[in-house]
């Protein structure tokens with residue numbers, strides 16, 4: 237699957253600069269529906285996931301911009317990019333001077349795309365293809381979570397996992413354009429950017445992408 241997934245990604249994308257982060261180049265698609273159909277045909281699965289990996293999402297773009305402005309957030313540190321998609325946040329972290337970066341995603345095509353994208357940017361990114369949300373927090377100093385709050389079930393699992401990571405002393409940076417399941421009460425805004433995406437994915441080409449830290453958990457009250 238790995239070699240054919242790589243060939244599939246190359247066939248359906250074009251390597252190009254990321255809007256607003258032109259120093260990073262990714263294998264990106266122009267249109268979502270034909271590619272989604274091609275994924276369904278390739279996998280024989282009519283319920284195959286949307287090809288998230290072929291786009292730079294607003295949450296990841298916001299994290300990328302933040303790391304460009306504030307490289308000290310990751311410089312010299314071990315970075316874990318949850319739901320990495322194209323690998324955008326992991327690659328941005330390496331460009332900002334991270335000691336190492338791991339990108340995790342459940343999608344086989346994402347795993348292929350991250351490898352190709354990391355190589356295109358001369359960045360070393362370790363790729364994990366599995367669901368880590370029932371596991372203990374990773375051996376990392378910073379977790380990046382770009383655009384993870386679009387699905388109720390995923391959102392429900394991401395927050396406790398990020399909280400556990402925070403309790404283990406791991407810094408958490410969330411990037412998001414205000415998706416439906418974003419737990420705003422749990423977050424502190426660090427920065428906001430107008431990020432350019434595509435109306436293939438969003439209602440508007442320019443979205444307001446925010447970067448947040450996770451609010452410290454309140455100690456349990458004992459009355």
Ligand SMILES: C[S@@+](CC[C@H](N)C(=O)[O-])C[C@H]1O[C@@H](n2cnc3c(N)ncnc32)[C@H](O)[C@@H]1O
Nearest residue numbers: 288292293295296319320321341342343382383
């Ligand atoms: C909207 S995309 C965001 C991609 C990237 N972070 C960005 O901002 O461009 C969400 C990604 O989450 C991945 N995903 C969904 N459930 C996941 C899980 N349980 N563990 C890891 N990744 C997951 C999807 O495959 C998809 O690539």
